[in-house]
Amino acid sequence: MNRRVVITGSGFFSPLGNSAREVITAMEENRTAFERPGFDPDLVVAPVADFNLKTHTGRYKNARYLNRGAAFGVAAALRAVKAAGLSEGMLENAGLFVGAGPNLDLGHGVDDGLSALWILNFLPNTAASAIAALAGIHGESTTMSTACATTVQVVGEAFQKVRLGGLDIALAGGGDSRINPGAALAYKMAGALCTEPGDPSRVHRPFDRSRRGFVIGEGGGFVVLEALDHALKRGAPILAEVAGFGASMDGGNMTAPATSGRWMEKAVRKALTQAELLPADIDLVSAHGTGTQLNDGMEATLLARLFPGKSPRIMALKSWIGHLSTACGVVELAIGISLMARKFIPAVRNLEAPCASGLDFVRENRKIAFDTLLLQNFGFGGQNGALVVKKWTE
């Protein structure tokens, strides 16, 4: 029998802040962390300010083996565990699902003096190893890497395991940082980055006709997924219910999405079917909304086909926090459930001339309740993932 699955803990680090209060305050003040990096003034990036892993771990000698993205993931996992009211010994049988991208910070650990095990800075499952040791997790663990769909898929896979009874508790999430010369060069050469001059807070325009690419962000997030009966039994805080998940492959171009959005739609419809919801039941879409011509064009086409007649509200969190690469899904989820709890929907920033009509892109910050959230992310390689989350009610 399929079990209901709820989110009982969440922790995240984002360029806009590290708590619901910080993020929503910044949104209300129309404030972003977009700036031009010292290593390439053509670009705009969104860094996380004042991050120190050891604030969260205490003394931790293995910190040297965590690249910046992995460190965000580890710190977020510890915060999620704490928020879920889980203490030492309660996670022995928990599952651990981690997302990681390629560490493209190629100079780190080489230019600064090699450590004997510098390879650990580049192995994708080093964050999982650290989290398991710090949180006392001895259940199953998988580290996934599916480009920008990574952490929505990580949460989805963990959700399926709990739903089918394989686990009572699963941690899911990850961290990523591409704010370094190696990663920036890679994306710049791929033509995906916004290189427009001018005010850094104005250059990123998801779904606008004049959109010019994405802004590199960084951060990390984790959620604790738990079987509803298990969560109720221990009196856990319940933040939201995960109702459905779907994934698919384009099976086409390695970087460009299929323009029709046909295969992305397959992932979204799978998630809706599993959630036993119709498109019309969705209140809010958290779009992938990278601000590239290709993604947003495809996504608008997909949304128009999915929601004929009446569009749900559509937000694009990357216009606030930048693109967190593999970590975007879980951080957008963590922020999304915070917005659900606080009845707040942020505007798609800098959207002046929408690239499609008939879609309800949120143009101004709104204090308004929503009960169902569709989160979608699409990655290089043609990786697609979608998650349906509901306000939890008994």
Added chain:
Amino acid sequence: MDNFKRVRHTLAEILDLDEGEILPESYLVRELDAESIDLLEVALALSTEFGIEVRDDEIFLKNLRILIADAGENGVDPVVAIVENLPHIQEKRAGEMVADLADGPVLQVRDLVAYVGHCCQ
């Protein structure tokens, strides 16, 4: 800076400890919780810091128990065997190691200091 201070600084960095917690008599494994991967880092860091070739088996006394067992089988005084095979260890310290062996790994910070001092001679 004397060798002890330089070794202490290296250990503090790698083991994420305050320098004040590290004494010449501190046991690396028993007290400072050094694990095998930490020792890999210590060896590399000391070789860089002092410009020496660090041999893991010698600096970390990896073959000490085998050395002592072989000495016993061959009727050789274990203290003599240690001093002959590990020239950075003085006779008095070798005697302490033999007496201390039953309580766990005997490696102390001062043994690392002796090793780098010997290599730098």
